[in-house]
Amino acid sequence: MNINTDPYGLRVGVPSVDTFRHLRTAAGMSDRPAGAVAAGLPHTWHGVTAHLGQQTVGMGRIVGDGGAVFQIVDVCVLPAHQGRGLGRRIMAHLTAELEHRAPAGAYVSLIADGDAHRLYAHYGFTRTAPHSVGMHRLV
Template structure:
């Protein structure tokens, strides 16, 4: 899905455990234990990785039950590649897959860190407050 002038290539699938952890931490996201990542990645409903010169520079995944609940997770782009529309391309591909394969009426959620809510709003995501509030807990 890239033109001759476009140095970025989007690949469907999930990255390796090492690539996943590197992309997250280098993008300013928290690290996850390797064993947990190895157990979780195969449960991805749909994922993409963006490559530059054959090296992964961004990613995004959808997890969920395959029926009524989905969550967009791990959307990140390395800082040196930000500002080039890669986050938009990742979100466009993820939402296109949801539109194509998810059942009508499926609930899709995500957590927007910082100003990322501006990106996600472009793809139809709206805040849930005050009707509901996102919450989390670490084990």
């Protein structure tokens, strides 16, 4: 007898360009130009989306060279659906995929916004400072 009452599901893949942009901005992350998103999404090494029925309510992706270096990016959940464990489920899925397919010794990084470092710590991520410091540049 199946007594799973969780209405949310995960699907392997990436969202549409419009859904990607909506998820990011609604979750308080910066927008990305539609053309850049359209060019980038197909190069996702692995992605997952969270759904409530037909509505996409969260996502996360892994990008990288497929061998030595990976980065977890775009992990977000719509505010109305936060606090229900979806971020943990997305991260559990992404890290399991890395453990299954990435070569031993691969370097996996991410940028933790705000208090997200608490979530990522559950999956073995540690702060790099003071030995190294995350940096960025916008073009």
